[in-house]
Amino acid sequence: MKKIALALVCLCGISFAADYDPVKAEMLSLSCASCHGTDGKSNGITPTLAGMGKTSMNKILLDFKYGRQTGTMMQKHVKGFSDEELEQVSYYFSKVKR
Template structure:
C-alpha cells in the first residue's frame, strides 16, 4: 500500500475540510435567503415589532409545523397560506432551521 507524500496528504485533508465547510455554508445562506420574505412582517431576526407573531425563540419543529399547516390550509391565516404554498418541504425546513438558529 503506497502512501501519499506529506504535502499531497496535507492538501487532500485541507480540500476535504473545505468541501464540507462550503456545503454547510451554502445551506445556511440558502435558509437566510429564503427567510428574507419573512422579514417584512416577522423581522429579520424573528422579533416582530407589532402584532405579527414573533418567530424568535420558537423551535424549528414549531415553525416547520406551522408553515406546513398554513400550506395545507389546516391552520387559518390571512396571508401565510399564500406565502407557505410557494415553498417546498426542504425550503420550509431551511427557513425553520434558520429562525430557530437565531436564538
C-alpha cells in the first residue's frame, strides 16, 4: 500500500513538472513585479514570492481567485489567469532563489 501511495505522489509531481513551460511562466510572472518586486523579491510590505513552495503558492493563488481568500487586490488580479497559468507562475517562483 505504501508503494502505491509513493508511486502516486511521484506521478503527480512528474505531471506538474512535465507541463512546466519556463518561458511562459516567466512571462506570466512579470505581472507580479509591480507589487512583489523583480523576480518576486519584494523590498516593501508585500510578500516575497521568490523561493515560495509551488504547492502552497498555487493554493493561495487559487484561494484568491475563487474567493476563499479576501482582503487585497489579488482577487481581481488572479481572475485574469487560468488555473493552469497560476500553476505556471507558482512553479516559476518556486525555482527563483530568495
